[in-house]
Amino acid sequence: MNAVAASPPRYRAITRADIPALFFVRTRTRENSYTAEQLQRLGITPHSVEAKVPTSCKGWLCTIDDQVVGFCMADRASVELWVLAIHAQVEGRGIGKRLMSLAEQWLWASGCRRAWLTTDLDTTRRAYGFFRLRGWTDWKVDEGLRWMALLPPQAVGD
DSSP: OOSSOSSOOEEEEOOGGGHHHHHHHHTTOSSSOOOHHHHHHTTOOHHHHHHHTTTTEEEEEEEETTEEEEEEEEETTTTEEEEEEEOGGGTTSSHHHHHHHHHHHHHHHTTOSOEEEEEOSOTTSHHHHHHHHTTOEEEEEETTEEEEEEOOGGGTTO
């Protein structure tokens, strides 16, 4: 991957054909990185992701120079922000913000009244600050994870 890309970021919905590229990116994040073997032990495989895509899940990806550099997926049935992964070489370009916005807007348009995600307990990790800046709030700590919640914009202050 070229650290200095020639073309601007492009965003689109994830298709089944993109799944191998998603695993490439997911194993190359700077924080909260997993190997393919670790993901498999968690039940996250190309097959399991392929099975989720046509159901209540939807995802978006970002490409630069035709290479997938980040993605985000959400599940409207469980109202979970399932994953956000950005390749370490393209951090700081607003890609995560744009992908999160796409997922959050889709959840709200699907009728969700509250979304949730899990993240690391360590509040010094960049992800925690990123989520807090987007309005996500701590919900609970359980099973070694921090659970965070987000209300739709119109619900804030209701």
